Amino acid sequence: METLLLGLFYIFSLYAFIPGLISRLFGFRVFKKGIAENEIALTFDDGPDPVYTPQLLELLKRYDAKATFFVVGSSAEKHPELIQRIHREGHLLGIHNYKHKTNWLMRPKTVTKHIAMTAKVIKEATGQEAHYYRPPWGIVNLFDYTKQRHDYQLVLWSAIFRDWRVNVGADRLTDKMLKKLRGGEVFLLHDCGTTFGANPTAPQEMLTALERVLDEAERRGIRSITIQDMIQHTAQGKNDSLSEASKKPGMGKGGVPVLPWYKRLIVSLWLLWEKLFHVMFHLQTTDNEDPMFHFRKIKYSGAPIELESGGKLVKGDPVLELHFDNKKLFQLGSKAKSSVHLAIQLVRTTEKALPDLARYIQSHPELNDVKALYGITMINRGPEQFGFTITDLPKGLFATSTTFYLKLLMSVIHPNGRERIKAHQEQMVPKILVIPTETLIKRFAGTEPSSPSAESKSSAASIAAVKGSKDKQVEVKDNEETAELNAGVPV
C-alpha cells in the first residue's frame, strides 16, 4: 500500500509539477524576483474585497507604497469602483483568472477565456490593458507558455507568508515579512479571505503586519514599487552586473558553482519529493534547523540480517529507517573541491549528527524498543568504523530502481559525479547498512561532536549516502515557494 502511494505521488509530481518547476527554476517567461537595491514589490491576490481592499489602499497611501493587485475577474466585475480606485492611486492591475480556479483543472481554452474576461473587466473600469498574469496558486500548465498567453507576462513571487491563514497571526506574519524585507523581493499577500482554503478574517492580520513592515521599510529607506517598475529595475540591474559576473565564469553567489539546467531540474524534483515524503510519512529529525538525518520508526520487512552485536534483525522488528538530508548532501557536494574535501566535510557533519541521533533515541521513550537503525547507501567502503553492518540488497525491482536512483543522486551531488560513476562502476551497488541501537548508543550517546580524524574519512563518505531509497530529492536554494506549494496553499 505504501509503495503504491509512493508510486502515485511520484508520478503525480512528475506530470503535474514539472511545468511549475520549470517556470520556477528557469524563470521561463515568468518573473518572480527582481534585482533592486532598495525596492520591493508588494503584490496582492484574490481581491478586490469590499471590506479589506479599501483599508489596504488607505494604508498604502499613507506610506506612499505602490503595489500590484492580481484581481479575480468575477469580483472585479462586482466592484468596478475598487478597480478604478486601485488604478487611480497609482497601483498596477493584474489578472488572477475570472474565478479562483487552478489551471490544472481547466482546459487551455477555458483558461484563455478566464484571462480575456478579466482583462475586459479591467479595461472597462480603467481604460487600461492588463499585461500581467498570475495564475491561482501560482500553478501554470504547459499551455500557459504557448502563444495564446503571449500578451501576458507571468508573475509569481519570491516571498510567501501563509497570510491567508488567520492562525499565523499578525505577530508571526510581521516577523516572517521582516526577514524578507530586502531589495528585489516580490511579496505575495492577500486582500481577500473568502477564497477556498483561506480564512475570512485573515486579511485583518495581514493589514496589521503590513503596517508594521511598511513602518520598518520606511525607516530603512526601502519602498514598494509595482511589478512593472520592478521588472524595469531588474533589466537595468542585470546590465550593470553583467561585467561583474563575467569575472568568474560558472560561479554563482558565494563561489558556489552554477549547475547546468538539467542538474537543477533533477535537484528541484528531489527537493519537491523530499518535502512531500517527509510530510506524508512523518519523518523526524534531531535538528529542525540544520538536519543531517531524517528518520521514522517502521517494522523491518526484509530478509534476516546478522547484527554486529550478535543478534539478528528479522521481519517485524521495530527499526529506525534513516534518510540522509539531501539538502545537506547537495550543499556539501556542490561546495566540495574534490572527493577528499567532500569526505572531510561529511565526516564533520556525520560525527556531529550521530551523537545527536543516539541521544534523541534515548530521550524518546517511544523509540526505546527500536532494535536497529537501517538505511541504504551507494558508497559502501568503511562504514563499519561507525558500527554499521553492510549487507547486499536482495535482487529485484527494488534493487534495480534503487541503483538507478542512487546513481542519479551521486551524479548530481558528487563533485565529479559522472566521472566517478564511470570509474567505479563495480562499486556503485546499493547496500543495506544496519547498526544496532545498542551499538549506536554505546558508541555515541556519551560523546560530544569531535573533530574529524584521518582514518574515518572514508567511513564518512559511506555514511553520506545512507538513505532510504524513496527519499528522492536534493535541494536547490531559493525554492521556498515550491515548498509552500506542497502544503496545498491558496495563493
Ligand SMILES: [Zn+2]
Ligand atoms: Zn489566489
